[in-house]
Amino acid sequence: METFIIRNQDVKRNCLLAIQALPHGKVYEVRITEPKRSCPQNALYWKHLQIIADFLGEDKDELHEILAFKFLPVKERDVEGGTVQIRTRTSKLNKKDFSEYMNKVEALALELGLTLPQPSYYGYE
Secondary structure (H helix, E strand, O other): OOOOOOOOHHHHHHHHHHHHOOOOOOOOOOOOOOOEOOHHHHHHHHHHHHHHHHHHOOOHHHHHHHHHHHHOOEEEEEEOOEEEEEEOOHHHOEHHHHHHHHHHHHHHHHHOOOOOOOHHHHOOO
16 A cells, blocks of 8 residues: 655656556555654643643643533433543544644644744754
8 A cells, every 4th residue: 555645846757657567357445644743743832731731720631622522523322321522533623624723733732822932942843
């Protein structure tokens, strides 16, 4: 199985060549998806969460759950006669949606009087 992350025209061309080179007579599946959040995005998020959690005297993992419920869509499901809320997982967000979520977390930090370090502070792009 080959995976192509289309970052430029050369990679796009190589992807198309790989598809054209596939033998006839077989069935193939090609998926085109947006990339999920990046590793630097995720690392920055957890560093920011730690700063906010320390300021509030909260556990960062619990704060993660609280903020995800606050800022991300929640679905309700009927389970054995009751209703359960299921939040969107941050790990399932694409880069754009994760950036929007992080902007909401940063806005909350500003409301608390906190200025969070920018990605360059940690050496992230």
